Amino acid sequence: MRTLNKTLNGSRALALLMALMAPVAPLTVARAAPAQPAASAVPADVASGARLQLRWELQRNEFAAQGPGARTQARLILTNRDTRPLPPQGWSLYFNSMDGVTPGALPGNLVLEQVAGSYFRVRPDANFAGLAPGQTLDIVYYHPDIVIKLGKAPVGPYLVYDAAPDVGVAIKDYALLPVTRPEQTDKGNTGHRPLVTPADTYRANLHADTLPASAVPPVFPTPLKLEQGAGTLAVKALPAIAAPAALRNEAALARSLFPADLPAGGPPLRLSVGQVAGQDSPEAYTLAVRSTGIDIVGNSAAGVSYGLQTLRDLLPLPSAADLALPEVSITDAPRFGYRGFMLDVSRNFQNKETVFKWLDLMARFKMNKFHFHLTEDEGWRLEIAGLPELTSIGAVRGHSAKPGVRLQPAYGSGPDPQDPHGSGYYSRADYIAILRYAAARHIEVIPELEMPGHARAAVQAMEARYHRLKAAGSKEAAKYLLNDFADKSVYKSPQLYTDHVLNPGLESSYTFVEHVVDEVVKLHRAAGVPLHTLYMGGDELPNGAWEGSPAAHAMMQKHKLATTADLWDYFYDRVDGMLRKRGLFMSGWEEIAARKTMLAGRHKLIPNPRFTQRGFSAYVWNNTEGAEDLAYRLANAGYDIVLAPVTKMYMDMAYNPNPEEPGVNWGDYIELDTVYDFIPFDYLKNASDAQRLGKDGLTDYGKGKVRGLEATIFTETLREPASVEYLVMPRLLAVAERAWAADPAWATEADKTKAAALHRTAWSGFVNALGGRVLPRLDLDGVDVAYRIAPPGLLVEGGRVLVNHVLPGFTLRYTTDGSDPTSASRPVTGPIAERGVIKVAAFDRKGRAGLVARVEHVEHVEDD
Template sequence: MERLLKNKTIYGSCALALLLLAAPLTEAIAATPAASQVSGYASGAKLTLRWELQRNLFSAAGIRAQTRFILTNQDKLPLPAQGWSLYFNCMDGVESGTLPSKLILEQVAGSLFRLRPAPDFAGLAPGQTLEIAYYHPDMIIKMAKAPVGPYLVYDAVPDQGVAITDFEWLPVTRPEQLDKGNSGAKPVVTPQDTYLRNTQATLLPAAEVPPVLPTPLQLHPGSGTLVLKAQPAISAPAALGREAALARSLFPAGLAAAGGPVLKLAVGKVEGQASPEAYSLTVRADSGISIVGNSAAGVFYGLETLRDLLPLPGAAELSVREVSIVDAPRFGYRGFQLDVARNFHTKQTVFKWLDLMARYKLNKFHFHLTEDEGWRLQINGLPELTAIGAVRGHSDKPGVRLQPAYGSGPDPADPHGSGYYTRADYIEILRYAAARHIEVIPELEMPGHARAAVQAMEARYHRLKSAGDKDAAKYLLNDFDDRSVYKSPQLYNDHVLNPGLESSFTFIEQVVKEVVALHREAGVPLHTIHMGGDELPNGAWEKSPAAHATMQRLKLETTADLWDYFYDRVDTILHKHGLFTSGWEELAARKTMLNGRHKLIPNPRFTQRGFSAYVWNNTEGAEDFAYRLANAGYDIVLAPVTKMYLDMSYNPNPDEPGVNWGAYIELDSVYNFMPLDYLKEASEANRVGKDALTDYGKRRVRGLEATLFTETVRDPRRIDYLVMPRLLAVAERAWAPDPAWATEPDADKAAALRRIGWTGFVNALSQRVLPRLDLEHADIDYRIAPPGLMLDGDRVLANHLLPGITMRYTSDGSAPTATSPLVSGPIMEHGVIQVAAFDRNGRRGNVARIERP
């Protein structure tokens, strides 16, 4: 699911764990001793550290990246010859060993590495600089693979780490840094590349911009206009109280209090539409506005459409064109997944994204609550899950907290490494979502991706055993005698629940029971729990005595059979609570061998169990796996990495944030997705031997889900940047019918139709949707793409992904500001031309640069 990384080992003392288990997270953090300085030696706070990609190296033996740290001692005291370690996290790992700098580079666990002095290291005097050359085991294109979160620990105080805050990555701009050899990796995107890509769309007159996004099923414009000079008189039954409140919020407070047109809300039959989310909306100059929904959700979505039809905030006249709309979603499942486990995000951030989901008619919030690097939900009866599993930071001994990950550093008070939702928080989130007709689907990752739980339950076991508790192993998740050899994509070898232990199922039952209780207390229905299932490493369980004993008892031949046993038990637990089982695609898959290679096939055992499989992998020969699962009888949610993983970078440029293990995803990559026929985009060679959806399989596709994993996302503003505006294209594909270009068999006609559709979509974004967010001060720092630039004789041409957006330029090499000259045509100046686009509030986007001699 997330080919990226995670981390390893938890640290701390069992004595301290006793304190942590009796205290909330804030007290647990306060109990950690403050970092102190070793007398006579340099402080980590006074070291400066730079990291540089020097070049990628290509040879017959493979590809590796040559890199270096540049460490400078800015203190008046020396960094000694011995007795210290410099820790850091690094996605996808580094090559360990003794370095030419006379330091030793070694893996601590997972993505946590450290540098320590070799016996002949001489120390680092005040003012001295040390170059530390080393290698990464693969090519580096994105800075996601660069080290993060460095901190210094002295052996004399091994439980205390001091963050190196003066740490930077040096730019990746030189030709040798950008060289990708014959690897086939995509080249950097130039301003000219961007200019040519932007020519797919042109600026539309305001009257031709599509008025509603996502596109309604039927829209028939009228000829008149309803002018609103006073607040509408809202007519709604008591059962639509929340919807009536939303309706009132759509109109500015400055309108006269009375005398406005009628705005009628009702639940009733929407002719010809069976979906409970269907609605009809009519605007008439003489009779006002009427919204009828097949349910309250339909009325809610009708109001969101009305919001779209209103003029932008600040318009001279508040009026709505006459219109008749009948609308219903294409898919009943229109989802967004937010990972809060790898990096924690507050409930206020969750509320913000629930608001955005509701506005664009997304209705499923997949809440990724647990991972290797964090357990983020308070569970009654298992305080260790949050006292240990929700806290990251440095410690010298096992059992207190998880190790630093994703740059969270040594401090357990780091707000992204540490944190969880209390029961009250979670209930508040459930109710907030339900008020917006959004279903929350909690995810409990297992049997892989479970290190936080494994470590927390192991610490619980040791604590209780030392206290003489005979029930200490009740929730234990790992077999201490397991000698299985495996490594996850995130570099772990100790992060898997063991199905050979009955205590694993006791743990699952307790957690499921408590999640069910939380939903019951919130008064919010729970239909399913996403039970993980992805990326169990090859080799897991194979040398576990507990697993083998279970296999012998049940007469299971392979660990693939043990997998089936595990999910049979999990499904039974969920069914006992009236739930169906959801999980990643592997949950519905069977591991087998084909020509000596591991292969996943639809698992015939669970096709009649009502599993819902979320299919992420559409790469490397698995392009049709989603369709094969649906054809085999599984309900599926399409979440393909090459289209829906919003943690993927927009392009290969090093300064563009995000990851690239699956794809680069521009806005048009999402827009071009054809859910029921995405193999149509593949080359002829890649379609050979691939299965299309059968008519039966099409009925098993529940819908679409956009996904944001947060390995590289510590700042909530980074969520804004990566998710918006790509989430708007997800909403369009999930709600609207297939566009004309997707079903046109003639390639030339399809291309022309696609250009028309794309032009309408980006004009809607640039002229209506994004400006509305700006003017409402919705606090969404969406990505403003860099302009396209091209030399054309003696002038510079500029365009933008969002036609009509304000662009400004400079010619002296400085970055444009909100007062720089407007781009109103070709730029005629000479020099270093820099151009940027600006939103309605003057926020600048990414800058493009071109030299005109």
């Protein structure tokens, strides 16, 4: 028999992907976005975009005759389902395509044009014949690089007629066709990884053992010290909680851990703040469960809160018949003081309730820093007093024929300015509520104001403000202007923008930054929540920015700056001064601590000597293409570092190369074990000698500069909250383990054979805890997290189909007739001997099915 060369059933996987990308009914945002002009403005005798059908197909990958170059031929299949024609002239089909498409003349008398960034349109040329009712048009075009992930397909398509240029009508009947044929999945000599088969998955899952319940680690993340007693504490009544007034939030958390319908009179549960012997961390705690009751002592209220989360983990699952706790004594403290999660709400907006949900999940798994990515090219998401355009324009995406009305569509937001993920922002009251919600859970909110690159939303909003006030004759029109109108710089960002950079040659740029900083400080003061740092961006300033700006050159001449790299230093020197004046320290991406230079004709980042003593905190994402040791070099040079390597901690990276698996792949593919295997102080340990050659390790001094770890999720391909949850969970749990627990024994063992054995033991404990207790508790507690349930592994061997799963504890169900398994399908109890099209899926405790794996099991043919 032949195992199909794909992990997932194509139709089911495509349905999943489209569900993750699909729009939903508009939600109320903090301020209503401007309404579209009435659709009646569209001419009555032409086809409506609402009655067009559109399909996207990856046709084939094409490869250069020499070298690794490749491109993808694709087509949009446009069918006119209306009773009226799509006319020969006077219309445009708009869409976004991440990483771009190749513009120019197309077959069929069409033209493909880049509007700006990832925003494109197809329009007819003078010889186009029109599209009659019932007819289909193939729009064949090219992606400049090979398409591996379906996230690069066009999104948010809509139709606009020249006669009604402000009216965009979404094409809602839009779908992606499966990618299954050899010419679609062929990767030639590009070096891209092959597809993952069910047999590959089966073999990978063999790296762990299924453990009996008694052998599964009882607490997650792994505590510093745990001693188990011989008995149990039966909880047949609600514990009597004793806590001082200062621990009222923790007392409320304690009450929530137990069923509300229990009678009163249970064992004592005592909460207190006191000194945890031998532990300096303010987050340290002790937890003692004895036959006489429960005691939790923390070095601070945060420590008490973490002790309660550990108590939650010790409780039996809500489905258990008896409520009893094992006698145990735990002393615990985190390895790192920084255990972070970054949520991007700018590419695609997420409402306040979604943020609350993530804060609850962070608290549950002892993570304490919420990096709030609030501003980007495609959205400014925080209300700033005195600058209404930041949200009336910078927080709204949708179609407009005129500049300065709103931002262009992006990432599937389409033409409607009421789209709940393209448009939206947090009012001042929303942000204050988020700050207080986080503080109650001992989570610090670190707001990010992205600059000087990735600033298009702010640049366009302040330009619109300028034009409005200038037309009104105001002398303050240019007060907050961020772009030099005479700038002739030639550059392009990774997101294909050529107009998205704040200009440090303008005094108005600094006026803007200072005003925004002051307003954010006021918001934290109003919330009663201290602000310690502002995250001031620094990411991906494209080469060439500012080079053609008269304002930038004038500023350089005034301050005797030789290069734009010096202008960068000048900008951050002034911004740092603003923060220090307000008692804040500077945080940002790695570039705030780095200096651009050239080595052998290539751009290279080196530690910037100018700011090593300023207390900058640099978050290092780049561990690729020669920068594998950049984080260590910056730490060794004296910068405080947060490790957020793209190949380990970027949750928007797809799990694997299969096209239908959601996520992006520009950095790497990240499976659960990829995150788990991260060794913070020696993440090149398992690299080859060639990869380690010339790379710096972390000095003892540098180790002291590593503040901790951060998982990040950027939302270019993620609109719905469930799609974010799918990519983040359960990988975030591996980040939580690495950030809280000390290095496992396998990470420091020099002998490779011993290290492998130690790794198997530890990995088995981790996946059994997740599959048997941690994730089921989320299901049964009603948290409603749409975490990824991986496809099972399938291997045909000895006339049987062998089945396993990365997370022991999930119920596996199968069918033999080619239909997808349901919660009523037969459970897998051992090897499957039946013949036919075998499909298997894992199910959570609520009966939710995971991804489906498929093999054809045919008589007398055995081939994996």
